[in-house]
Amino acid sequence: MKLRRLLGVMTKELRQMRRDRITLAMIIGIPVMQLLLFGYAINTNLRDLSAGFADQARTSASRMLARDIVASGVVSPVLEAATPQQLLDAMRRGEISIGIVIPPDYERRRAEGREALQILVDGSDNAVQSAAAQLARMPLEGMTFDPLAPGAISVVSFYNPQRSSATNIVPGLVGVILTMTMVLFTAVAIVRERERGNMELLIATPLTSAELMVGKVVPYVAVGLLQTGMVLALGAWFFHVPMAGSLWHVFIAASLLIVANLALGLLISTRAQSQFQAMQMTFFLFLPSILLSGFMFPFSGMPRSVQWLAELLPLTHFLRLIRGMMLRGASLWELWPDALALLVFSAVMMAGAILRFRKRLD
Template sequence: MNFNINRIKSIIKKEFAQIKRDRRTIAIIIMMPIMELLLFGYAASTSVDHIPAAVLNNDIGEESRDLLQKLVNSQYLDIEYYVKSMDELEKIIDSGQARAGFVIPPDFSDHIKTGKTAQIQLIVDGTDPTTAQTVLSGAGAVVQSMSVEITQQYRGAIVSSSLDLRSRVWYNPDMSSIYFNIPGLIGVILQTVTLMLTSFSIVRERERGTMEQLIVTPITKMELMIGKIIPYVIIGFVDIVLALALSVFWFRVPITGSITLLLLFSLMFLFGALGVGLIISTVSKSQLQAMQLSMFMIMPNILLSGYMFPREAMPEIINAISRVLPLTYFIKVLRGIILKGNGFAELYKEFIILAAFGIGFLTLATIKFKKKIE
């Protein structure tokens, strides 16, 4: 077989010319490795510190304040909430504002001074096993260290422990990774499927030559967008029902909250995810380009939403980026309803945010589409 080097050179030159004209592809070629390196470098960490905690301190002695200060100095925990009742402590942990709660009894300091064993209760949110294990080990180390100090100070020798840390893990007592992964995976699958499908919807019309037929009809831009979205909303609902059924009956992950509420939040999330897909479809010139942009969007969602890695382990700037991703809030909703049994009162902020994302992305998709056809 004979090869003509000049013809091969011409093909190579032509291919580079086509790539050069496609600025979106060039941007993906340059940005994708940079983005993945930065995201994996900063977000892919399981070393968790500065975990938000709440304290119910019924003791007025110096010893309890000393214990809390040692917990803060360990840098594993940040005591951000001081509550006055168990009900308030439970609400803060239920809402996810705090991942751990300490309850110090009123006789804590007196027991230490009289040589008795002083108890501390630790309540841990077990929905994220990595964070929960960090809290348990970090708090255990601090209590053990302080116990040794107290034993030397008040008894003159190291004997039995003078502090007793009683731990309780809520929502996921066995700290099973299945309970942590499955709710998040439902959100990831739902976003991936709907985003990929809708990102092809408009660009497919353009490639097939049917877009002109839609343009000349009396249908408005918003009507077209809604008509494009409704089938995928139905598909999304079918997917989430299948995923929930598989979670319950195959993986044995019980749904402790309201399924109706979960479906309502899923609807809000679907509109946002579908809106992003429509935006991608309106700015893409081909289905291949739409797929590339979809993958470009899916990767940050998987890494930064808290599905794979604890958000507490991420630097603040990366954490700030995660707050503009709808999946971040939807995963919190999924784990809150499925594992904690959260109601609307604990999740109303996420509802507002997801609704705002849906309205915003659909509006932007409509605006971008109008610019394309005029």
């Protein structure tokens, strides 16, 4: 082995790597992205959970209790309700994660050492249950009011009282699998036609850019729905994951995510120069999707700026949809803001892919 020839090959690879902007971006971008995500964005200590208060006592002591709970930083009040049922309705719609119920005879219960505060928890997210347990211990550790007696705080978990990890993870897996496969399938679609020499044939056809893009998306919708059905069936069979809401609504929500991911994949395909580049770009987008969507780490623990970024990811909205429908029994219409977000994302990505695609070889 000649050192001179070896150095020549190494120099050639380094120069080629420098010219390949996608690879260069991956080399620099992935370490930076992981450092920022794990060091700044991801926080397992939940703060500012959306909470509703039902203060049925309406006394100075009950108002002081509510203020001290908010001062803990764990919850952020977004709703005032008259009854616990109103809190449960808001929780089913995904408007709040925690409900605080102060009974009408709060002061007498507190004096007698009986249950004086009830915390209602959305158990479809296990992280929220942990935060509720933390909140239940805080008044005993020195608030401005007199400490409540042990057992005076009741935590009631809904939708997943057993805190089963599978119940929380399996619905999210539907979104993760669809994001990974659908984006990758279409990310290589246009590039594959170019590499196999089929682009010349497509150029000779009377197909418009829009017809070609849509034609490549539609067959994969059926594939995505098949994957959705498989995950749901296996989850119910092996892990007894419930289906509290409408199965048809779940499939409609899955269709919205499938179309969004396919449109994103097509946009990547119009930018990539090779199938390898397309796979690189897919991975580059998949990493923040799985980390910031709330699938692996609690969404409420992220800084506000990162939450705004996560709102741009289709997986974030789908997780809210499928967990709300499967575990809380909400309908698609009650969760319409997230469904609308997926529709808008799909339209923007598809329009971008159509505008970028040109029926030319250059």
